[in-house]
Amino acid sequence: MVHIxxxxxxxxxxxxxxxxxxxxxxxxxxxxxxxxGDLHGERSQQTVVVIDGGYKANGQxxxxxxxxxxxxxxxxxxxxxxxxQDHINGLEALIDQxxxxxxWIHQPWDHNQGxxxxxxxxxxxxxxxxxxxxxxxxxxxxxxxxxxxxxxTVSEPFTGRELGSVKIIGPTLQYYEELIPQFEGxxxxxxxxxxxxxxxxxLDAAKTAIKKIMVSxxxxxxxxxxxxxxxxxxxxxxxxxxxxxxxxxxGDAGITALDMAADELDACMSGADxxxxxxxxxxxxxxxxxxxxxxxxxxxxxxxESRGISAIASTATEGDPKHPHKSVLNAFTxxxxxxxxxxxxxxRHKFDAPDREGWSSLVPEPYHFEYDDEIx
Numbered sequence: 001m002v003h004i005x006x007x008x009x010x011x012x013x014x015x016x017x018x019x020x021x022x023x024x025x026x027x028x029x030x031x032x033x034x035x036x037g038d039l040h041g042e043r044s045q046q047t048v049v050v051i052d053g054g055y056k057a058n059g060q061x062x063x064x065x066x067x068x069x070x071x072x073x074x075x076x077x078x079x080x081x082x083x084x085q086d087h088i089n090g091l092e093a094l095i096d097q098x099x100x101x102x103x104w105i106h107q108p109w110d111h112n113q114g115x116x117x118x119x120x121x122x123x124x125x126x127x128x129x130x131x132x133x134x135x136x137x138x139x140x141x142x143x144x145x146x147x148x149x150x151x152x153t154v155s156e157p158f159t160g161r162e163l164g165s166v167k168i169i170g171p172t173l174q175y176y177e178e179l180i181p182q183f184e185g186x187x188x189x190x191x192x193x194x195x196x197x198x199x200x201x202x203l204d205a206a207k208t209a210i211k212k213i214m215v216s217x218x219x220x221x222x223x224x225x226x227x228x229x230x231x232x233x234x235x236x237x238x239x240x241x242x243x244x245x246x247x248x249x250x251g252d253a254g255i256t257a258l259d260m261a262a263d264e265l266d267a268c269m270s271g272a273d274x275x276x277x278x279x280x281x282x283x284x285x286x287x288x289x290x291x292x293x294x295x296x297x298x299x300x301x302x303x304x305e306s307r308g309i310s311a312i313a314s315t316a317t318e319g320d321p322k323h324p325h326k327s328v329l330n331a332f333t334x335x336x337x338x339x340x341x342x343x344x345x346x347x348r349h350k351f352d353a354p355d356r357e358g359w360s361s362l363v364p365e366p367y368h369f370e371y372d373d374e375i376x
Contacts, residue, residue: 012038012243012352013036013037013038013242013243013352014036014037014038014039014040014242014243014350014351014352014353015034015035015036015037015039015240015242015243015245015247015350015351015352015353016034016035016036016039016348016349016350016351016353017032017033017034017247017276017348017349017350018032018033018034018065018069018346018347018348019031019032019278019312019314019342019346019347019348019349020032020033020054020058020061020062020065020314020342020346021317021342021343021344021345021346022054022055022058022086022314022316022342022344023055023086023315023316023317023319023344024316024317024344025316025317025318026316026318026319026323027055027086027316027319028086028282028314028315028316028319028323029052029054029055029058029086029087029282029314029316030051030052030054030081030086030087030251030252030282030314031052031053031054031058031061031062031090031314032050032051032052032249032278032314033048033049033050033062033065033066033070034048034049034050034051034240034247035047035048035049035070036049036165036240036242039352039353039354040354043071043072043074046070046072047076047077047164047165047166048066048070048072048074048075048076048077049075049076049077049078049079049166049240050062050066050075050077050078050079050091050094051078051079051081051236051238051249051251052079052080052081052087052088052090052091052251053078053080053087053088053089053090053091053092053093053094054086054087054089054090055085055086055089055090056085056089056090056092056093057090058089058090059089059090059091059092059093059094060093061090062090062093062094063093063094063097063098065346066098069356073097073098073099074098074099074100074101075094075098075099075100075101076101076102076163076164077101077102077103077104077163077166078091078094078095078100078102078103078104079104079105079157079236079238080103080104080105080106080140080143080236081235081236081238081249081251081252082106082231082232082234082235082236082251082252083106083137083139083140083231084231084232084252085139087251087252088139088140088143089139091143092142092143092146095143095146095147095150095152096146096150100147100150100152101152101153102152102153102154102155102163103143103144103147103152103153103154103155104154104155104156104157104161104168104236105140105143105144105147105154105156105157106140106156106157106176106234106236107140107141107144107154107156108133108137108140108176108180108183109130109131109133109134109137109141110130111176111177111180112126112127112129112130112133112180113126114126115129115180115181116128116129118181119181119186119187121187124187129186129187132185132186132187133180133183136183136184136185136186137183157236157238158171158172158173158176159171159172159173159260159264165240165241165242166238166239166240167238167239167240167241168236168237168238168239169237169238169239169248169261169264169265170235170236170237170253170257170258170260170261170264171233171234171235171236171237171257171260172260175257175260176234179230179231179233179234180230180234182229182230183230183231183234184229184231209374210321210372210373210374211372211373211374212370212371212372212373213326213327213370213371213372213373214369214370215327215330215368215369215370216369217303217334217367217369218300218303218334219330220290220300220327220330220331220334221285221327221330221331222285222288222289222290222327222328222331223289223290224255224289224290224291224292225255225289226254226255226256226286226289227254227285227286227287228252228253228254228255228281228284228286228287229254231252232251232252232253232254232281232287233253233254233256233257234257235250235251235252235253235257235280236251237249237250237251237253237257237258237261239264239265239268241270241272242351243351243352244270244271244272244273245272245273245275245276245351246265246270246272246273246274246275246276247275247276247277248261248265248274248276248277248278248296249278250277250278250279250280250281251278251280251281252280252281252282252287253280253281253287254280254281254286254287255287255288255289255292258280258287258288258292258296259291259292259295261296262292262295262296265295265296266295273308274296274297274307274309275308275309275310275351276309276310276311276312276349277296277297277309277310277311277312277332277337278311278312278313278314279311279312279313279324279328279329279332279339279341281323282313282314282315282316282319282323282324283313283315283319283322283323283324283325283328283329283341284322284323284324284325284328285325285327285328287328288328288331290331293331293332293335294335297309297311297332297335297336297337298335298336299335300334300335301334301335301336303367305336306336306337306338307335307336307337308336308338309336309337309338310337310338310340310349311332311337311338311339311340312339312340312341312342312347312349313328313329313339313340313341313342314341314342315341315342315343315344316343316344317343317344319343320372321371321372321373321374322374324341325373326368326371326373327371327373329341329365329368330367330368333365333367338364339364339365340362340364340365341365347362
């Protein structure tokens, strides 16, 4: 353990991570609060961080949770992983009601220099691209203005940015700027996006048939093809290291982004052991594959063995079978992780943190030898 000596008193560093329940029905989202330091001591010996705020309705729950369970109205750092409504909209209440020191959020409209050359329409200018991004990502632009108006320090979270024990391990600035032209609503892909959305809508309407999947232990039913969107792959990937324990938060990142983050993990010289991993994109099977999981967690191990890693997916109450997809939960289990899903309820992961009245131990997700899946 890491022991800090202050005035001849030994302080043990701990942490607690709260994944709040988001999604009353089938729409999943992320709202995460965490704090680390001496959790048995004074607020001045602790750091409070928020990663995403869920939907707008979740914002007040997040504010109340921090006041009630952390005993503070001060948040040292807020990280917005990406501008989807199920991640960003709840942060408005947080900025409005609490004393936030820093907000880390991408501002793609400031990365429009030279982007006009990437589009076929010669009438498009860098300035019009910037305005398009502000309009399409109105929630993000509004949150930045709100934070600046409250005196919050606003910065962009690219690989390498650090604050205390918090470090960003993805995306890099270069990768982020490569993704911007592929965001939904951009001129060169708007027609394709509209067609894809219509096609997916027809598929969703047609997906009423369910098939039963039967698997054996160790059988991965996911692949290495990155099937998520550019906006999801732009998600901030965050590492927190406390007392030699590594916590990794992934937002909605996909395989490409996670593979780049794995490079950062490989290069890390801290010697910290992975203890917590957020399952990306609420357990969608489009976001993880066997190869990247092998890199981040390790190769599959024997049934019944454990690596002492907690893997948690933030999912809606009625998110099955997509969120979480059982094949994804199984893939994490194959690699020795203890898997859980919120399914609309809060989950707390902790180390050397005070007990909390009314909160009890969680029963992990069972291994799914058979499960329902939609017929595509």
